[in-house]
Amino acid sequence: MAEELSLLGMWASPFSCRVKIALKLKGVVQYKYIEEDLFNKSPLLLKYNPINEKVPVLVHHGNPLLESLVILEYIDETWQGYPIFPKEPYERAVARFWAMFIDDKLLPAIRRACWGEEKGREKAVEEVTELLQLLEKELKEKEKRFFGGETIGLVDIVADVLSLWLRSFEEGSGVELMTREKFPKLSKWSHEFVSTSAVKENLPPKDELTVFLKNLFGS
Known part of the structure; x- marks a missing residue:
């Protein structure tokens, strides 16, 4: 359900775009997208990513994931179907x-x-x-x-x-x-x-x- 999955991103970020593309390829379309202003960071972003205060942040069942490469691997392992990573x-x-x-x-x-x-x-x-x-x-x-x-x-x-x-x-x-x-x-x-x-x-x-x-x- 959408409330179980949220993406904190920024429209001009290629790193945020990566996550959107991966979710789309997996057929995951029901999620909440939250646009962030990186010059005026939201309390939600600071809560979920106090380490570097950057996007993207993928929040799944309340658990935040940081860094686009880490998020892409998580998406590939969590949702079946379209393979993002090679099998071998x-x-x-x-x-x-x-x-x-x-x-x-x-x-x-x-x-x-x-x-x-x-x-x-x-x-x-x-x-x-x-x-x-x-x-x-x-x-x-x-x-x-x-x-x-x-x-x-x-x-x-x-x-x-x-x-x-x-x-x-x-x-x-x-x-x-x-x-x-x-x-x-x-x-x-x-x-x-x-x-x-x-x-x-x-x-x-x-x-x-x-x-x-x-x-x-x-x-």
Whole structure:
């Protein structure tokens, strides 16, 4: 029931979007969504996540779960049906590696390239290019539509930052990072990913996102 499951999120957060996509893929549509203002955090958010006071927070039967990667694994183990993680232990480990690669290496580099200190931007752009080339290679070797194969999996969901968010980062900062010429596989993947109903239904408006990110990071 909806009252047994709540999601505290924020419309412009790719991390919150990941959880929405995962729930949609699992067919979980009855839950309460609570929009958070991260500049004026609610008592509920501070109660459930006093450690870092961030979204997303998934609350199931009164028990809060923090961090999007942890939440995605919990969702996959709790609800049957659509598999988010690979079944084989090795493949699961590989998927976790790429998910952490995106969060720990790629996303910070993208932020530095777009809105970091001026003197370090050129180096950051080079770093992003190198990291994107690794993902391009991974897709090319798989010869599949998605990182998860023929269907969206963990790495695809975590890579949501390379779809709408990366485009908004580029437009807001004027820095071009992922062109179709340099990254044909990633560009095709991005188009297929955002065209999937479970993803498309949970993405924020692009123009509003671009303005929000520019105001947040560009000031």
